[in-house]
Amino acid sequence: MNFAGRMDFLQDKELLNAMELTETEDMISFSAGFPSPETYPVEDIKESFIKVLENEGKEALSYCSTSGYGTLREIIAKRMQDKFGLQYDKSEVIITSGSQQALDMSGMLFIDKGDVILFETPSYLGAVNALKAYEAELVAVPTDHDGIQIDALKEALDRYGSRVKLIYVIPDFQNPTGRSWSPERRKEFMDFIGDYDIAVLEDAAYSELSFEEQLEKPLSYYDKKGQVVYVGTFSKTFCPGLRVAWLCARHEIMEKYLILKNAADLSSSAIAQRQMAYYLQHHDLDAHIKKISKLYQERRDTMMKVIAQEFPKEAHYVVPKGGLFIWMELPENKDARELLKRAYAEKVAFIPGGSFYPSGVKNNEMRLNFSNMSEEEIRKGMRILGRLTREYLLEK
Amino acid sequence: MNFAGRMDFLQDKELLNAMELTETEDMISFSAGFPSPETYPVEDIKESFIKVLENEGKEALSYCSTSGYGTLREIIAKRMQDKFGLQYDKSEVIITSGSQQALDMSGMLFIDKGDVILFETPSYLGAVNALKAYEAELVAVPTDHDGIQIDALKEALDRYGSRVKLIYVIPDFQNPTGRSWSPERRKEFMDFIGDYDIAVLEDAAYSELSFEEQLEKPLSYYDKKGQVVYVGTFSKTFCPGLRVAWLCARHEIMEKYLILKNAADLSSSAIAQRQMAYYLQHHDLDAHIKKISKLYQERRDTMMKVIAQEFPKEAHYVVPKGGLFIWMELPENKDARELLKRAYAEKVAFIPGGSFYPSGVKNNEMRLNFSNMSEEEIRKGMRILGRLTREYLLEK
Numbered sequence: 001m002n003f004a005g006r007m008d009f010l011q012d013k014e015l016l017n018a019m020e021l022t023e024t025e026d027m028i029s030f031s032a033g034f035p036s037p038e039t040y041p042v043e044d045i046k047e048s049f050i051k052v053l054e055n056e057g058k059e060a061l062s063y064c065s066t067s068g069y070g071t072l073r074e075i076i077a078k079r080m081q082d083k084f085g086l087q088y089d090k091s092e093v094i095i096t097s098g099s100q101q102a103l104d105m106s107g108m109l110f111i112d113k114g115d116v117i118l119f120e121t122p123s124y125l126g127a128v129n130a131l132k133a134y135e136a137e138l139v140a141v142p143t144d145h146d147g148i149q150i151d152a153l154k155e156a157l158d159r160y161g162s163r164v165k166l167i168y169v170i171p172d173f174q175n176p177t178g179r180s181w182s183p184e185r186r187k188e189f190m191d192f193i194g195d196y197d198i199a200v201l202e203d204a205a206y207s208e209l210s211f212e213e214q215l216e217k218p219l220s221y222y223d224k225k226g227q228v229v230y231v232g233t234f235s236k237t238f239c240p241g242l243r244v245a246w247l248c249a250r251h252e253i254m255e256k257y258l259i260l261k262n263a264a265d266l267s268s269s270a271i272a273q274r275q276m277a278y279y280l281q282h283h284d285l286d287a288h289i290k291k292i293s294k295l296y297q298e299r300r301d302t303m304m305k306v307i308a309q310e311f312p313k314e315a316h317y318v319v320p321k322g323g324l325f326i327w328m329e330l331p332e333n334k335d336a337r338e339l340l341k342r343a344y345a346e347k348v349a350f351i352p353g354g355s356f357y358p359s360g361v362k363n364n365e366m367r368l369n370f371s372n373m374s375e376e377e378i379r380k381g382m383r384i385l386g387r388l389t390r391e392y393l394l395e396k
Numbered sequence: 397m398n399f400a401g402r403m404d405f406l407q408d409k410e411l412l413n414a415m416e417l418t419e420t421e422d423m424i425s426f427s428a429g430f431p432s433p434e435t436y437p438v439e440d441i442k443e444s445f446i447k448v449l450e451n452e453g454k455e456a457l458s459y460c461s462t463s464g465y466g467t468l469r470e471i472i473a474k475r476m477q478d479k480f481g482l483q484y485d486k487s488e489v490i491i492t493s494g495s496q497q498a499l500d501m502s503g504m505l506f507i508d509k510g511d512v513i514l515f516e517t518p519s520y521l522g523a524v525n526a527l528k529a530y531e532a533e534l535v536a537v538p539t540d541h542d543g544i545q546i547d548a549l550k551e552a553l554d555r556y557g558s559r560v561k562l563i564y565v566i567p568d569f570q571n572p573t574g575r576s577w578s579p580e581r582r583k584e585f586m587d588f589i590g591d592y593d594i595a596v597l598e599d600a601a602y603s604e605l606s607f608e609e610q611l612e613k614p615l616s617y618y619d620k621k622g623q624v625v626y627v628g629t630f631s632k633t634f635c636p637g638l639r640v641a642w643l644c645a646r647h648e649i650m651e652k653y654l655i656l657k658n659a660a661d662l663s664s665s666a667i668a669q670r671q672m673a674y675y676l677q678h679h680d681l682d683a684h685i686k687k688i689s690k691l692y693q694e695r696r697d698t699m700m701k702v703i704a705q706e707f708p709k710e711a712h713y714v715v716p717k718g719g720l721f722i723w724m725e726l727p728e729n730k731d732a733r734e735l736l737k738r739a740y741a742e743k744v745a746f747i748p749g750g751s752f753y754p755s756g757v758k759n760n761e762m763r764l765n766f767s768n769m770s771e772e773e774i775r776k777g778m779r780i781l782g783r784l785t786r787e788y789l790l791e792k
Contacts, residue, residue, distance in 0.1 A: 046449040050445070097493050100662045110399060111400055112402075130659045242665060259525075268493075
């Protein structure tokens with residue numbers, strides 16, 4: 001059988017494997033970027049489903065409009081205004097089936113074969129997979145502790161010129177590094193990119209999972225000409241099993257997304273959207289987020305403690321102030337894939353850093369998720385990983 | 397802002413509008429291909445959601461594996477064997493977010509820009525939209541009362557040669573015409589196409605909605621070399637609001653679909669899939685389908701009766717033996733879009749036939765859905781439409 005040319009690019013199965021590994025029982029897995037299932041407010045969700053089916057069962061089981069359930073879109077728009085000062089009208093919000101679908105549709109909307117997409121690097125593997133499918137050249141732009149590097153960005157724009165159609169960034173508690181852009185860098189970036197006619201895809205999946213009081217203003221907040229496409233999701237703050245996320249864009253762009261959403265799956269699940277709206281109207285999502293952020297902060301602390309005790313000092317890392325991940329760097333001559341092999345043998349898993357490079361792969365890094373395992377599992381798994389790392393680093 | 401080239405092809409908003417019109421209150425709409433909401437087994441679905449959340453809440457609210465919930469895939473595989481004699485292993489079944497997503501992914505998998513897709517014509521607008529996005533040339537192959545015309549198919553294959561990568565067909569109670577392929581034509585088609593290395597996308601959305609005892613064997617049943625990709629859905633037999641459908645393909649092809657599903661949205665909703673599995677294990681979907689088929693048959697009969705009484709004899713149609721649609725043909729110099737304008741003014745809607753042509757548009761036809769309105773609404777709306785048609789046909 002003949003397949004489309006794009007299939008030649010889509011060979012990286014790391015994320016796929018990470019997802020399938022979730023079904024392996026006795027693995028201590030620091031791989032996947034999952035929230036912790038014991039935090040799900042199962043009872044409240046059950047109540048919401050019951051109420052939705054009792055009050056509006058027929059509507060909840062029918063097709064939804066392509067843009068999504070109006071009430072939910074209104075609540076989301078208001079919530080983003082309250083939290084981040086973002087001014088989106090309900091008509092500038094569309095519901096997507098997870099934020100992954102929003103990334104996929106963005107490739108569909110902006111990318112022709114041979115176009116260039118700039119990636120803050122390292123970057124989210126799922127975005128790399130989704131956007132690779134549109135046969136773009138993915139170009140890495142390095143990020144430092146304050147965010148994407150503006151001089152490197154300028155260099156890439158000079159080099160690739162009008163071929164650049166999209167810039168993909170995760171300014172808050174970035175996947176995989178856990179870093180956040182400073183407010184100054186956000187402003188600098190938006191000032192700079194405002195001179196170009198290029199769409200910016202802002203992935204805000206982790207933005208609300210902060211361990212500090214103050215949330216940062218998104219890039220979209222500084223956007224004067226409507227070039228930012230903002231993507232949010234309930235998958236990390238609530239639960240991923242409903243597949244309810246959203247995309248915000250100004251009208252000219254939103255019109256096009258609507259056409260693509262319709263082509264992609266007609267509409268997202270009506271009952272999942274109405275359940276979410278009911279929950280938001282009758283329960284306190286902010287209190288829930290506060291609770292899980294506290295839990296994740298404790299787990300981060302536990303992981304940090306074991307790292308400090310058990311890992312060799314040649315393993316570098318930064319303490320993340322939110323999100324789900326720690327990023328660890330081994331000496332340059334070391335390969336995290338080799339370490340992973342040894343870890344698998346002792347039933348511990350993580351994702352080697354090479355998977356997060358859209359181009360110019362480095363293999364001496366690794367991503368460690370701290371949200372999804374219990375403190376006991378974190379202690380046990382990280383001790384094993386620490387010992388294996390020590391042993392590996394001692395080898396020539 | 398610069399958009400991808402494909403956006404120039406995606407201007408047809410007919411389906412989008414039909415979906416949005418569902419939210420207009422006082423319209424008698426024969427437009428959309430929706431099942432009738434009062435048939436949804438709301439109580440049983442509620443019970444299923446409750447049980448799933450009580451018994452397996454954490455799993456149901458987490459990410460699902462990319463291929464879909466194993467138990468559901470097993471049940472679907474067994475069901476297809478029992479009903480249609482199809483032999484698919486669980487690993488050859490993937491869950492998709494509505495069958496629309498299966499169509500979209502099929503474009504992604506098989507189509508490069510400039511390839512040719514052959515469409516049994518007229519055809520499902522959603523498939524046209526989904527596949528157009530991959531910048532294929534869509535070529536219409538005419539269908540007669542027995543199915544796609546083999547000599548016209550051969551002609552198209554001779555003409556376009558190796559550019560043809562996919563053939564899209566709906567052998568059962570086709571959308572929009574309501575026609576079904578004869579068993580002989582199915583065999584003839586599969587014998588013929590078996591000599592080509594071209595994928596066949598079999599859309600079985602309406603296959604179980606039969607008004608007769610016997611279900612026809614799908615094309616996939618006659619497939620000797622694994623070239624058929626079979627797409628089924630619960631949207632028409634159960635309810636569309638869950639967005640649970642499935643795609644079956646042999647291993648070599650399935651591997652690729654898995655990569656694409658992962659890129660598209662990671663996985664379909666875990667809770668929707670588990671709810672569906674619970675329902676299938678604890679309730680009788682076949683009895684439900686029998687009940688709704690009887691209801692739709694009665695509505696078809698009502699619509700037929702009004703057509704016989706109120707429509708001019710120049711309006712041609714065939715009585716469908718299943719599915720959701722009647723296809724009506726006006727004299728060739730007449731335009732269904734003009735008729736629709738007048739119908740809208742009297743709060744009656746349908747979809748003009750031109751929307752169902754991937755190429756070589758004809759405008760003297762119309763699609764009438766009979767599943768979604770009550771008998772009273774059907775009588776009222778069809779009387780109005782009959783009068784408007786009589787008046788319109790009297791004009792020069």
